[in-house]
Amino acid sequence: MNTNLIWLVAMPLIGSAVTAVVVRYKFLDRLITFLTFATTLFVLFLAHVGQSYSWTLKFLGTTLNLTLNVSHLSIFMLYISIAFGTVLAFYSLIDNSRMKGFLLLLVLAANNWIFMSNDMIGFFFAWELMGWASVVSVLGGREKEKSRHAALYYAMMSVAGSYSMLFGIFILWRLTGTFSISANIAYLSSIIGGHPWWVLGIVSLFFMTFMIKSGIFPFHTWVPLAYAYSPDAFTPFLSAAMSKYGVYGMLLFLPLGLLEKGFPTAFGVPWTNYIFLWFGVITAVVGTVLSIFQDDVKKLFAYSSLSNLGYVVAAIALFTPVGITAGIYHAFNHLLFEGALFITLLAVISRSGTSKLSEMGGLWKKMPITFFTFFVGIASAAGIPPFNGFGSKWLVYQAMIKQHLIFATILLFLASTGAFMYLFKAFHSIFLGQLSHDYERVKEVPIVGQIVEAFLMIAMIFFGVQPGYILKPIGAIVKSMGLKPLPVMANGYVAGMFSNVYMPLIGWSLVVSFIFGFILFYVSAEHKNVSQTDNYTAGQIPEDWGLTPETYQFSWNFYQPVEKLFVPFFRIKIDGFFRGIGDWTKATGSAIKEIFVGNAQMYAFFAIVGLIIFVIAGWMA
Amino acid sequence: MIVLLKLIQGIGAGALSISIGLLFVGIGRKITARIHRRYGPPFVQNFIDLFKLLSKKSISHGFTFDLGLIAGFSALLAAVVFLPMGQINIFPHNSSLIMILYLMTMAYLGMAMGVSSSGNPNATVGIARALTLTMGYEVPFAAVIFSVYLFAHTGSLTNIVAAQSGGFMNWNLVKLPFGFVAAEIALQGMLGEAPFDMAIAPAEIASGPMVEMGGKYLGFGMLQHSIGLFLETGIMVDLFLGGGSNVWIFVIKQFELYFLALLVNAIFPRFKIEDGVSFMWKVPLLLGIVQALIVVL
Amino acid sequence: MSEWDELVNYFRGRSMWMLHYCTGCGAIELPPTMTSRWDMERFGIIPMATPRQADILLITGYLSIKTLKRVVYTYEQMSAPKWVLGFGSCTINGGIYWDSYGVIQNLDKYIPVDLYIAGCMPRPEAILDAFGKLKKMVQKGEAKGYEKYIKNYDWYKANQDRVFRRTEPVLRKAEEVTKSA
Structure with a gap:
């Protein structure tokens, strides 16, 4: 019995109650949010692996065990999500979007509960709490009408996921009579030899929920809407931390021991995992390709976030040591760089007042710290060593090649080079190029924001150069799943299947060659700085021509030739499929409504028939 | 002590790559001229x-x-x-191919940042074209990496x-012929030689990325091109032509590959960008996949 | 001149990149000069796309006043050291446009010309000869037109402004007319 675990959930709930009272006073609201996050992080220091807490509920004659349990995986996830949340809450002290502190804290409580819960009732309850708190959070976006639509869409998808999970939970409960997650997974694992289709059916009910939450293809449609139209200060948490709940859930259900049970395999992985892997690969490619054509910067990075989760899912679906390591490692890296990128976007949008790429440009002079954080962020997201995104992408490729997955590997490479394209597009359109007259007076974010940005920048470099600090806990997770972890060498190494990389060496090599570059630059002939309008215009004089910085900035239709390449694929609309389901449901619903409100006798008739069915069913059961 | 040794070796490797790269481009200009009967x-x-260029004054944005x-x-x-060059191999335990490829991306990101902060749309169009082409040739090259x-x-x-x-018959060129052809076409794109030179089209977009560069900036661009040439051909030699027993043989093998690229460059016109990418996704990709299938099966 | 400068000048003379500002009919003489018949690349002279990259500005014919404006802008965008080559008689005295109201007669009054090539049109041999001459001048440190331009900037500017004034509209601007009416 470790009562400290209770505080991990209770603390944010108390904080949430307090902030709900002071919601009118924005700064107080944000301050309490930050303090609660910091306290929760402190409480987390007291928790360690193996602790558990259980609480028995008597409810209508049945006993219900609510269990909290700290595993290697959960403590890893708790640390990264709460630490990031604390950083974000610190930034939000100076933020003026319509994010509500108490909702963020409710999500935090749900976050901690999800990661620790070992019973399905608690898990489901926390999942719902998280879902609804985030849906309500999305409502507070800059554009009211659009954020309402986005929230509705998100809520619909969440509800579909919840029903699916609830269905799965009750089937399992009916079969085993217990709600304990670990007992149920052990049960599934034991019957998979005899009844594979049953097990797969139940597990896919859960996986549908997790895929919806992580936005895996074909359930990715809510992601760009919810990310783009949620309050700017909430999006970093939505993208960085909340997309990991699905990954956590998948990791819970993956160790079913399919290989040991002689399950048919494709390329050395069970065929179920093989199919699942393709969902990840398609997500990576679809996210990348769609991201290239976005003009709204938050949508662009929403698709980017999606595509990175595709990498994670593709890697963990392999369920090999290197695959799991790569997946969790990429999940961490994604949290760090995507969080940093969304925080810099928050800074840029709050200062420029727009999220349209075609309306920005040249902001690096005005916001240098934001610029450098963004630069390191996109270098990480593009997987450039020695920044933090490289190691995990590299391990993902190795995991794929190891299993002889030709097409998946090629498509992931495509996604990676495509990532470089959209990242550069965002980079250019926000920070480089011509500075519009509208932004002459833009200033850097306040000092709190600069501290957060600098901190995240240093973190991205640090975890890039010293991957061992992350790979060691991941090794423990892999071990706890019953796999042989990758060898962990000194902190700087990423040990792969095919070769090793010593990251600090790359860092030093870059430093030394930069010193040479600077020396060569300064011994060469001098240069003079000219204004941005003194530019090559084929001899035409800008003033005579009526040239303004806005018209001399290239950011509209940036990758128009690529668009031509992908025209055939744009005809497929996943969104339309879901809308079709929605329309059908609406039609059916109104037909049923006709029955109920049309005639009282009819209503009574249906009620009696329903009652009879219930009675017969109960009698037979 | 070991640090100092490695530092000196590294500086030597850098100097070698710069001088060989510049020399290659110089010889290449001569060869192209002879093909043109000049x-x-x-x-x-x-x-x-x-x-x-380094001694000429310049402007900066x-x-x-x-x-x-x-x-x-x-x-x-x-x-x-990190590139093994014949007997010169400074960090033999740290020469992962994908790592080198991704580290090169850093250079392209830096270059792209520099030229597009000049605020000239021609430069940015050039970079956008270069990145689009990258998406084209990385895909067949991924198939080649997979096979190798x-x-x-x-x-x-x-x-x-x-x-x-152990001799010519052990080279990947012989063992993986389709992969070699695919990689060779991808190399043409990497080097930016015709028919894949749309990024620096002088007549359409005023030499693209280089539009605002003069003096030492253009000199740095030239250095980057030389080292890039050295690295890309060097990777190909290590992958397919068995490296080299010493550095001079390595360089000669590099030159053979560059010579091939030059011949194609001298006689071909330019692709349109989307045609270039779709060509890369047809012929070389097919060859790469065939090679990968042969290796797997 | 110090020895370092001599070295620098020697190499500058061996590598002259030119921007050909093709006005008039002179441009037609350049393709044969560049390609296999005369091949000017053997002297290290290659055409460049923008003024930032170039050392030589080659004016290949007559300049109307509006074009002169662009030429001056282009010349000022080039970095030192830079040289101007006037090509054909149009740049020397206006050529067949000697009495035209819309064309300038002496290019040297507006930007400092280092070397003229006489003829209408000069043949590629003459062009190559001029490049050779310019190379010798550069290597001896005699081609200092860009310094002359800075030193006598006021004079050049006054000359330019005097002709530029002619490009302004004779009638009042449309909006002024409507305003007064």
Whole structure:
């Protein structure tokens, strides 16, 4: 019995109650949010692996065990999500979007509960709490009408996921009579030899929920809407931390021991995992390709976030040591760089007042710290060593090649080079190029924001150069799943299947060659700085021509030739499929409504028939 | 002590790559001239050009412009030290192929940052084209990497070279012929030679990325091109031509590949960008996949 | 001149990149000069796309006043050291446009010309000869037109402004007319 675990959930709930009272006073609201996050992080220091807490509920004659349990995986996830949340809450002290502190804290409580819960009732309850708190959070976006639509869409998808999970939970409960997650997974694992289709059916009910939450293809449609139209200060948490709940859930259900049970395999992985892997690969490619054509910067990075989760899912679906390591490692890296990128976007949008790429440009002079954080962020997201995104992408490729997955590997490479394209597009359109007259007076974010940005920048470099600090806990997770972890060498190494990389060496090599570059630059002939309008215009004089910085900035239709390449694929609309389901449901619903409100006798008739069915069913059961 | 030794070796490798790269471009200009039935410039012309550029005054569009150009040069220099070049192999345990490829991306990111912070749309159009083309040739090259990784059971260039030791018949060129052809076409795109030179089209977009560069900035661009040429051909030699028993043989093999690229460059017109990408996704990709299937099955 | 400068000048003379500002009919003489018949690349002279990259500005014919404006802008965008080559008689005295109201007669009054090539049109041999001459001048440190331009900037500027004034509209601007009416 470790009562400290209770505080991990209770603390944010108390904080949430307090902030709900002071919601009118924005700064107080944000301050309490930050303090609660910091306290929760402190409480987390007291928790360690193996602790558990259980609480028995008597409810209508049945006993219900609510269990909290700290595993290697959960403590890893708790640390990264709460630490990031604390950083974000610190930034939000100076933020003026319509994010509500108490909702963020409710999500935090749900976050901690999800990661620790070992019973399905608690898990489901926390999942719902998280879902609804985030849906309500999305409502507070800059554009009211659009954020309402986005929230509705998100809520619909969440509800579909919840029903699916609830269905799965009750089937399992009916079969085993217990709600304990670990007992149920052990049960599934034991019957998979005899009844594979049953097990797969139940597990896919859960996986549908997790895929919806992580936005895996074909359930990715809510992601760009919810990310783009949620309050700017909430999006970093939505993208960085909340997309990991699905990954956590998948990791819970993956160790079913399919290989040991002689399950048919494709390329050395069970065929179920093989199919699942393709969902990840398609997500990576679809996210990348769609991201290239976005003009709204938050949508662009929403698709980017999606595509990175595709990498994670593709890697963990392999369920090999290197695959799991790569997946969790990429999940961490994604949290760090995507969080940093969304925080810099928050800074840029709050200062420029727009999220349209075609309306920005040249902001690096005005916001240098934001610029450098963004630069390191996109270098990480593009997987450039020695920044933090490289190691995990590299391990993902190795995991794929190891299993002889030709097409998946090629498509992931495509996604990676495509990532470089959209990242550069965002980079250019926000920070480089011509500075519009509208932004002459833009200033850097306040000092709190600069501290957060600098901190995240240093973190991205640090975890890039010293991957061992992350790979060691991941090794423990892999071990706890019953796999042989990758060898962990000194902190700087990423040990792969095919070769090793010593990251600090790359860092030093870059430093030394930069010193040479600077020396060569300064011994060469001098240069003079000219204004941005003194530019090559084929001899035409800008003033005579009526040239303004806005018209001399290239950011509209940036990758128009690529668009031509992908025209055939744009005809497929996943969104339309879901809308079709929605329309059908609406039609059916109104037909049923006709029955109920049309005639009282009819209503009574249906009620009696329903009652009879219930009675017969109960009698037979 | 070991640090100092490695530092000196690294500087040597950088100097070697710069001089060989510049020399290659110089000889390349001479060869192209001869194909055009011209006399051509002296083969040291590129050194003269570089010296002139570094001593010429220039204009800058601000700090990112400087930083980007320096990064473009330095990051490639940083990548060169990890490349096994004949008997020169400074970090034999740290020569992962994918790592080198991604480190080169840093240089392109730096270059792209520098030129597009000049605020000239021509430069940005050039970069957008270059990135689009990258998406084209990386895909067949991924298939080639896949084949080589599985064939040699290693991802380290050092070990890939070691696996090919013992004569011509052990080279991956013989063992993986389709992969070689695919990689050779991808190399043409990487080098930016015709028919894939749309990024620096002088007549359409005023030489693209180089539009605002003059003096030492253009000199840095030239250095970057030289080192990039050295690295890309060097990777190909390590992958397919069995490295080299010493550095001179390595360089000669590099030159053979560059010579091939030059011949194609001298006689071909330019692709349109989307046609270039779709060509890359048809012929070389098909060859790469065939090779990968042969290796797997 | 110090020895370092001599070295620098020697290499500058061996590598001259030119921007050909093709006005009039002179441009037609350049393709044969560049390609296999005469091949000017053997002297290290290659055409460049923008003024930032170039050392030589080659004016290949007559300049109307509006074009002169662009030429001056282009010349000022080039970095030192830079040289101007006037090509054909139009740049020397206006050529067949000697009495035209819309064309300038002496290019040297507006930007400092280092070397003229006489003829209408000069043949590629003459062009190559001029490049050789310019190379010798550069290597001896005699081609200092860009310094002359800075030193006598006021004079050049006054000359330019005097002709530029002619490009302004004779009638009042449309909006002024409507305003007064």
